[in-house]
Amino acid sequence: MAPAHAIGGLGALPTVTGSIGERPMDLARIRNFSIIAHIDHGKSTLSDRILEMTGAVDMRQMRDQYLDSMDLERERGITIKAQNVRVEWKGDVFHLIDTPGHVDFGYEVSRSLAACEGVVLVVDAAQGIEAQTLANCYLAMEHDLEIVAALNKIDLPAADPDRYAAEIEKVLGIPADSILRISAKTGTGVDALLDAVAERIPPPTGDEDAPLQALIFDSQFDQYRGVVSSVRVMHGRLTAGSKVTFMQAAASHEAIEIGIRRPVPTPVAELGPGEVGYLIAGIKEVAQARSGETITTSLRGADTPLAGYRDPKPMVFSGLFPIDGDEFENLRDSLEKLSLNDASVTYVPESSGALGFGFRCGFLGLLHMEIVKERLEREFGLGLIATAPSVEYQVTQTDGSVVHVANPAELPQVQSIERIAEPYYKILIITPTDYTGTLMELCQARRGEMGKIEYLSSERVELQYELPLAEVVVDFFDQLKSRSQGYASLDYEPSGYRASDLVRVDVLLNGQTADAFSTIVHRSGAAAYGRRMTEKLRELIPRQLFDVPIQAAIGGKVIARETVRAKRKDVLAKCYGGDITRKRKLLERQKEGKKRMKSIGRVEVPGDVFISVLKLGD
């Protein structure tokens, strides 16, 4: 059973006794750390070994990436949500947090770090430092955290730990001889790593007698218990049954249940300084228990909240529309419920001539967008179509007013536009030097402005660029991967707005403008974009009963045209003798397929056409 979801079913367990339940807990025995790394370097697998070696999960219940509890995480083999768990190692208590490595979920890492005194930095011994290794390691340094570095996957024939230990020393200043060598897969070196955690990461400090200050670093919605928040107590004590105040929200609640995840949620009577656990306070909305919130006691509470953190800002926007127009209200409810679990999604209603009523949603990146769409479809049974992703433009009008436009269809009339500014991102690419040329070409083609170039070693280089976000959003990552045969990695952060010469490219399906397809692009690339878009749509839109012209146009002037030719044959030749059942089922399946299509005008368009357009590459 998934740890995060297990809470509901457990009800009130007896308070644990024995060493781990002793009160107050000796601070010197506690270690709080996050496991951070570039995507796929083995954080979750390392967590598995730790759960096993500390006896937290018994062998029979063990499965790969145990802490990745969402179906989507398991299917895609990536971590989306950070998970914390308490284990015991040689008499010490460890709170470890497994974090996601994908850049879209970087905010999960920052939050987790706020609850820790140290990190285990995992680096794949066959890959070396990659972009999120740097990004996450810098985050840990900013938080002044102790870093225990480990080269993982030393069981791989391609592993070269000596080489990458030298690289880590050179680039991050972590002495090569302090870097552990492990295999999270076989367990080699993991015990030494745990010993190093105990030795090197400082215990938390905190005043047990001071007023309570506890930090919420994550909140999730559980359908039975309401909001379950992950908390780290800084000072004072958080006691079950007490009245607590959420300082930023200025709201009071009862601490109905507090507990620890070992990883099975286990209620305890109190949490003292340095401890990490969960809190259930009968709250129905995650917005009432935001990450970064400080909890104190309602009586004789603290005067000042802890330094919180800002919510991540969405960077791409897309319209989500129900394929069946009657599902609009259902979509609204579903978005509300989903945002209980994922406060980083934003949504406001919008209407489209082509698609009807839906919501303009903001996401942290394309992966995040894909995942939210998929969760809405799976968890709430909706059929959705997502429009082409867009960034948010700042449009200065001739009357001096500035409007923010996240939906290209809402771009003001050309005559009333003074100028359009678009968001820029600072990106960081780490690549073997062999691919420097082709990656620089890519950045240039995407209107990139070169920043620093730094050699990590004679074979690997770090490239910095300023790039319009709109260029990053469209298959930049796929291009980066394919041009570097998978070796280059990418990290990015916002770096402000700049004015650009932008135009809107519209798409006409069957002669009618389909506003949902409109995109804002740089004038210099507009014609090429229009051609690519129409070509890809021709591949993606299934043949219909009639010819479907697809045109791209700027301000009414057609710049590209393709035709999806009318389909001539779809009939199945055979009736399979007496097996009529099979024949009927085939038709039923085809009907189901139709339900995943959205009619735009008279044209049936697959619900994921825009996501697929982006994935096709150049």
Place this chain on the structure above:
Amino acid sequence: MSGAADVRLQDSQFGVYVHVPFCASRCDYCAFATWTDRQHLVERYLTAVRTEIRRAVDDGMARATSVFVGGGTPTLVPGDDLATVISAIPVVDGAEVTVECNPDDVTESLLCSYRDAGVNRVSIGVQSMVPHVLLALGRRHDPDNVVAAVDAVRAVGLATFNLDVIYGTVGERLSDWEATLASIVALDPPHVSAYGLTVEPGTPLADDPDRFPDDDDQADKYERTDDVLAGVGMRNYEVSNWCRPGHECRHNQLYWRQGDYRGFGCAAHSHRNGRRWWNVRTPDRYVDLVESGCETEAAGETLDERTRHREALELALRTSDGVPLDALEGSALPGLVTRAGDRWVLTRAGRLLANEVSLRLG
């Protein structure tokens, strides 16, 4: 709502299907329940089928108005043995009794033993008359054998016969298909089933996208087929079937009109008044079950009234019977359906797009 979408079946119609799950080699496009390594089971299998038939007769099974022995390759098993199976099935006078034949196996003496057991129709698996296409299909026979087989059919005096052909194989040019059509028309067949090669999941063909047929190519060949066969007086009466008047396959028509039929042998399907069921898939399990006196049914389904009605329409739509006017908004599908009296019937373009039209039924 009537089960047969208003095309009335005579109540007395009842079909029997016998499945013969053995082949000499496996064609890589074929998804039928058939095996190439079960020769040793043939005898026990045919005995088991006879046993199952006898039990059904004892339970009062009606006399059949049509019998179809299909496969697999029925001609692979000894003719006399198959004849005893066929003879065990009670039939009405004038029943249509068909055996599916591989042209390589057809001899006059084989056909005689069939004929003496009541067989009056054979269906010959021609597939193509062009050697390189046959090769691409993985078929071993020589096109001349087809000619010889048809001669044998005529010599023993069977009432009628069918030729099965497949179009759309990779490497088959339009001219190759025209050659196949010309060769079979020269044999003056009373009935032709022309199937577009279909990629069936789980077959080796399904794993080889380079050999997938092209829809436009198949559409061209379909239209050519229809032209050529119409030119020699054959009428299309189901998407993939053409015949001279009076030579419709009554057994297939029974399927398409939701009639009742009983299937014997492994993987055989049965239908009775809205309930469909099918036997276990492998001959091994089938033989074991029959020998130990057990039921051979693997699973089944009972159609609710709505599904049954819908299915009736879907089946009828594919045939020249068409569907009642209120079953379809035919005027919204110009060029795909046409009005024939009180029914909508698919046009040729519509037959090629029968699935699209089907989705708009009801």
